[in-house]
Amino acid sequence: MSKISEFLDLWGDQIIEAILQTFQMTSIALLISILIGLPLAAFLVLTRQGARLENKYVYGFLNTVINVIRSVPFIILLFFILPFTKFIVGTSIGVKGVIVPLVVYTAPYIARLMESALLEVDRGVLEAYEAMGIPTKKIIWNVLVRESRPAIVLGLTIATIGLIGATAMAGLVGAGGLGDLAYRFGHLRYEADVMYVTVFLLIVLVQGLQTAGNVIAARLRKD
Amino acid sequence: MIKLQNVSKTFVTKKGKVEALKNVSLEVKKGEIFGVIGYSGAGKSTLIRTVNLLEKPSEGTVSVNGTELTKLSPNKLSASRKKIGMIFQGFNLLKTATVYENISIPLRLSGLPKAEIDNRVKKYLSIVGIESKSDSYPSQLSGGQKQRVAIARAIAHEPEILLSDEATSALDPDTTEAILDLLLKINEELGITILLITHEMKVIQKICDRVAVMENGEVVENGSVLDVFTAPRHETTKRFVNSIFHHQLPEALLTKLKETGSIVSLSFVDNTSGEPTLALVSKKFNVFPNILSGTITQLKDVPYGKLIVHLQGDDSEIDRAVEFLEQQHVLVEGVKRNDVKNKRIS
Numbered sequence: 001m002s003k004i005s006e007f008l009d010l011w012g013d014q015i016i017e018a019i020l021q022t023f024q025m026t027s028i029a030l031l032i033s034i035l036i037g038l039p040l041a042a043f044l045v046l047t048r049q050g051a052r053l054e055n056k057y058v059y060g061f062l063n064t065v066i067n068v069i070r071s072v073p074f075i076i077l078l079f080f081i082l083p084f085t086k087f088i089v090g091t092s093i094g095v096k097g098v099i100v101p102l103v104v105y106t107a108p109y110i111a112r113l114m115e116s117a118l119l120e121v122d123r124g125v126l127e128a129y130e131a132m133g134i135p136t137k138k139i140i141w142n143v144l145v146r147e148s149r150p151a152i153v154l155g156l157t158i159a160t161i162g163l164i165g166a167t168a169m170a171g172l173v174g175a176g177g178l179g180d181l182a183y184r185f186g187h188l189r190y191e192a193d194v195m196y197v198t199v200f201l202l203i204v205l206v207q208g209l210q211t212a213g214n215v216i217a218a219r220l221r222k223d
Numbered sequence: 224m225i226k227l228q229n230v231s232k233t234f235v236t237k238k239g240k241v242e243a244l245k246n247v248s249l250e251v252k253k254g255e256i257f258g259v260i261g262y263s264g265a266g267k268s269t270l271i272r273t274v275n276l277l278e279k280p281s282e283g284t285v286s287v288n289g290t291e292l293t294k295l296s297p298n299k300l301s302a303s304r305k306k307i308g309m310i311f312q313g314f315n316l317l318k319t320a321t322v323y324e325n326i327s328i329p330l331r332l333s334g335l336p337k338a339e340i341d342n343r344v345k346k347y348l349s350i351v352g353i354e355s356k357s358d359s360y361p362s363q364l365s366g367g368q369k370q371r372v373a374i375a376r377a378i379a380h381e382p383e384i385l386l387s388d389e390a391t392s393a394l395d396p397d398t399t400e401a402i403l404d405l406l407l408k409i410n411e412e413l414g415i416t417i418l419l420i421t422h423e424m425k426v427i428q429k430i431c432d433r434v435a436v437m438e439n440g441e442v443v444e445n446g447s448v449l450d451v452f453t454a455p456r457h458e459t460t461k462r463f464v465n466s467i468f469h470h471q472l473p474e475a476l477l478t479k480l481k482e483t484g485s486i487v488s489l490s491f492v493d494n495t496s497g498e499p500t501l502a503l504v505s506k507k508f509n510v511f512p513n514i515l516s517g518t519i520t521q522l523k524d525v526p527y528g529k530l531i532v533h534l535q536g537d538d539s540e541i542d543r544a545v546e547f548l549e550q551q552h553v554l555v556e557g558v559k560r561n562d563v564k565n566k567r568i569s
Contacts, residue, residue, distance in 0.1 A: 128315035128373075131275050132380060133304030134332045142332055147319055223318050223362040 011194055014181060019201065021176040025095055025167045029102035030160055036103065037110030037159075038152075040066070042140050044111065045118045052126075052136065066108040074105050074166045078173065098167070098175040106163050113155030117148040150221040157213025161206050178202055224416050225251040225274055225384065230283035232269050232440075243269040244280070245440040251384075251433075256410050256417040258427040258448070260463060261437035267420040270437065271388050274418060275307045276300060287384065305333060308377030308415075312389035314369040316361045316376075322348070323357045326376045333380065347375040350413075351405060367398035371405065378409060385409065387419035391426060403429050424467045427452075428522055436460045448522050453492045453554065468518045468529045476515075484535040486515070487545065490554035491528040500551050501532065508544045510536035 040062065046052060047059040072080065078101045085092045085100040121144055129139045145152070168179020178198045186195025232244040243266045251257040261267045272278040273285055276292055285292045292303055316325050323344055330340045348354045351371040361369055370390060377385060387406065391399040407430045410417050421427065427434050427448060434452070435445040436459055443457040455461045480486060491500075501512045512532050519528035534541050545555050 122313070122315065124311060124313045124315040125317060127277060128309065128311060128376075129329065129332075131277055131304060131307070131309040131386075132329050132333070132377075133301040134329060135301060138332045142328060143317065147317055149319060220319060222320075222360040 007193055007197075011185075011197070014185075015178075015194075015197065015201070018176055018178045018181040018198070021095060021170075021180075022164065022167050022178045025098060025102060025170055025175060025177060026160065026163050028095075029099050029106055029167075030156075030163055032099070032103045033106035033110050033159070033163075034156070036107040038114050038145070040107065040111035041114030041118055042144065044115045045144070046136075046140075052130070062111075066111055069104060069108045070112070074101070075169050075172070077101055077105055078169060093174045095170075095175045097173050098170040102163065102166055102170070105166055106159060109162060110156070110159045113159055114148075114152060117151035117155050118144055120151050121147045150217040153213055153217040153220060157210055157217075160209055160213075164202070164205065164209075224253040224288060225249070225257075225418060226284075226286040227270075227273065228284045228286070230270075230273055230280045230285065232266075232273060232278060233281045242440050244273070246283070247440070247442055248283075249435060249442060249445070251416060251418050253383075253416055254410075254414060255432040256406070256419070256430050258431035258434045259418070259420040259437055259442075260422065260424070260427050260434060261420075261459070262422060265437040266440040267437050268388060269440075271386050271418060271420045274384075274386055275304050275309060305380050306382045307384045307386060308380060308382040309386040309388065310370065310373045310377050310390045312392045314361070314366075314373045316369060316372055318361055321358050321360055322353065322364070322372050325361070325372055326379050329376060330379060343379045343381075344375075347379045350378070350409075351375045365398070366394050367401060370394065370398075370402055374402075374405060374409070378413065378415065383416060385415050385417045387417060387421075389421060390419065392421065392423065399423075399425070400429075406430055424463050427463075428467065428520065430523065432523065436463065449492065449525055449527075452522060453490055453527060467520055469516075472515055472531065480513075480515075480533045484510075484533055485541050486531065486533050486557060488556040489530045489532055489548065490556070491519075491526075491530070492552070492554075493525050493527075500548060500553060501530075503551075504534075504544045504547060507547065508536070509540045510534050510544045512544075 044059065044062055047055040047062070049056065049059075069077075078098070081101055081104060082092045084104075085097055088100050089096050091097045125147065126139060126143060129143050130136075167175075167177045168183070170177050171180025171183055178201060182195050182198035185191045186198060227247055227249040230244055230247045231242070234241045234243055247266075247270060249270075259267045259270060269278055273280050274287070276285065280293065283293075287303065287307065290303060292300060295303060317328065320328060326344045326347065327340050330343060335343070345354070348357060351374050353368055353371050353375070356364060356368060356372075361372065364372070373390075385406075390406075391402050394402060403426060406417060406419075409415050410430075419426065419431070431448050433446065434448045435442045436451065436457060437443065438457070438459045444451050444455070444460050451460060452464050455464050477486060501514070504510055504512055512534055515531045515533055517528065517530040519526055521527060534544060536544075548555050
C-alpha cells in the first residue's frame with residue numbers, strides 16, 4: 001500500500017495533468033474533425049456515381065484529397081504541415097499547435113468511416129422521402145444521418161481510439177498527454193512504473209470507449 | 224389527372240443505351256384505379272417513377288392536375304410532390320424510428336404544426352388499421368403491417384394521387400388481398416386516384432378500373448379492364464389473361480378429340496356467364512358439347528368465365544353452333560381445326 005501512495009505522491013499530479021491533456025486534445029480535435037468529416041462524408045455519398053447529386057469532379061477531387069492525406073503517417077504530417085498550423089492558429093507548439101495536425105489527420109479518416117456508415121442506408125428510403133417532396137438538406141440530416149446513427153457511433157469510436165493513439169505523438173511539439181508522459185519518463189528516464197501505469201490507463205480508456213460505443217450503437221439499432 | 228405525353232426515357236450505361244420507355248402516352252382519370260401490368264423489364268417501374276419525376280423523362284411531358292411537372296423549378300416540384308403519395312415494394316420505412324415516427328417525421332419535415340401532425344398520425348393509423356402498433360419498430364412488424372405503415376405515411380400528406388410501385392409483390396397471397404382491399408377503401412372513401420404497377424393479374428382483376436399492358440418500354444394495349452382482358456389483342460395481354468385460367472389439357476387427349484370435332488375456347492362476360500348457353504347449343508344443333516375445363520373469375524365486379532369445350536359433330540353443324548354462340552355474346556376462339564393446332568391452350 002505504501003508503495004502505491006508513494007508512487008501517487010511522486011507522479012499523481014503529472015499523471016492527472018497528462019490525462020487532462022489527452023482528454024483535451026482528443027475532445028477538441030474530435031469535435032472539429034466531426035464537423036469537417038461528417039459533411040465531407042455526406043458530400044462523398046451524394047456526389048458518387050448514381051447518387052442524386054452525382055458529380056464525378058467533386059467526388060474525384062474529395063476522394064483524392066482524402067486518400068493523399070490518409071497516406072501520410074501522423075508523425076510526418078505533424079511536421080510536414082507546420083507552416084500551415086502556424087498560419088491557422090499562430091503557433092505550432094502546445095495543445096493549440098497540435099490540434100491542427102490532429103484534425104487534418106482525423107477529419108479525412110472520419111469522412112471515410114462516416115461515408116461507409118451513410119452508404120448503409122437503403123437508397124429506397126431516401127427516394128421515398130424525395131417522393132414526398134422533402135428537400136435534400138432535410139433528408140441528409142433526418143434520414144441519412146438519422147438512419148446510420150448506429151454505424152456512425154461505431155465509426156466514431158474507432159476514430160476516437162485512433163485519435164488517442166495520435167495524441168501520443170503530441171509530446172513532440174510540447175503538447176503533453178499520456179503518451180508523452182510514458183515516453184519522456186517511462187522510456188527516456190527508465191521509470192518503468194510510469195510506463196506501466198500510463199499503458200494501463202490507456203488500455204482502460206480504450207476498453208471503456210469501445211464498450212460505450214458498442215452499447216450506444218446497439219441501443220440505437222432497432223433491427 | 225395524370226397525363227403522360229410521348230414520354231421516352233433512355234438510360235446510358237457502359238454497355239450502351241437502354242430505352243426503358245419508348246414514346247409512352249397515358250392518361251389517368253380522377254378517382255379511378257389505373258393499373259399498368261407487364262413482365263419484369265417491360266419498363267413499368269420507370270414509367271411510374273416518371274410521374275413524380277423520380278426519373279426525369281428524356282423526352283415528353285408529365286402533367287398532374289394540369290400542371291406540367293417537367294417544367295417546374297425544384298421548389299415547385301417539391302410542393303407538387305406532396306400531393307402525390309407513393310408506396311413501394313420494399314416499404315422504405317426508417318428502421319430506427321417507431322411506426323408513429325415513421326409517419327410523423329415526414330409531416331414535420333413538410334412543416335405541419337405539431338397538433339395537426341398528432342391528429343393526422345392517429346387518424347391515418349386507424350384508417351390502415353394498425354393503431355396498436357404505434358410504438359413498434361418496423362423490424363417487429365410483418366410485411367403486411369409494414370406496407371400499412373407505408374400507406375399511412377403516404378396518405379397522411381392527404382395527396383390526390385397514390386402511386387403504388389409493386390406494393391404487393393413482396394407479400395403472400397392473403398396479405399396481398401388485405402392490402403388490395405385497403406387500397407380499394409382508400410380509393411373509394413378518400414377519393415384518392417391510384418396508379419399502380421404490377422406483374423400480378425390478381426391485382427388488376429381485383430381493384431383496377433382501367434389497365435395498360437406494357438412490353439419492351441411500350442404500352443401495347445390500354446383501356447377498361449373488361450375490354451382489354453375479355454378481348455386481348457396483343458400476345459402479352461393474352462399470356463396475362465391465360466395466367467388467370469388454368470387450362471392444362473394433355474396433348475394426347477387433344478389430338479384424339481380433334482378427330483371427331485372442334486376444340487374451342489368460349490369466354491363469357493357478365494350476364495352470359497350465368498346462362499345455360501351450352502345446353503341450348505346441344506338442343507338446337509346436332510352438336511354434343513363436352514366441357515374439358517372451365518373457370519369463372521372476376522374482373523373487379525364483373526364475372527368473367529372461360530370454358531374449353533369439345534364440340535362433337537359435323538363441321539357444318541359446328542359452324543352453325545359457333546354462329547349461335549357468337550350471337551349470344553360469347554367470345555369463341557380456336558374454331559378452325561388448323562388454328563387450334565397452333566394455339567396454346569394452357
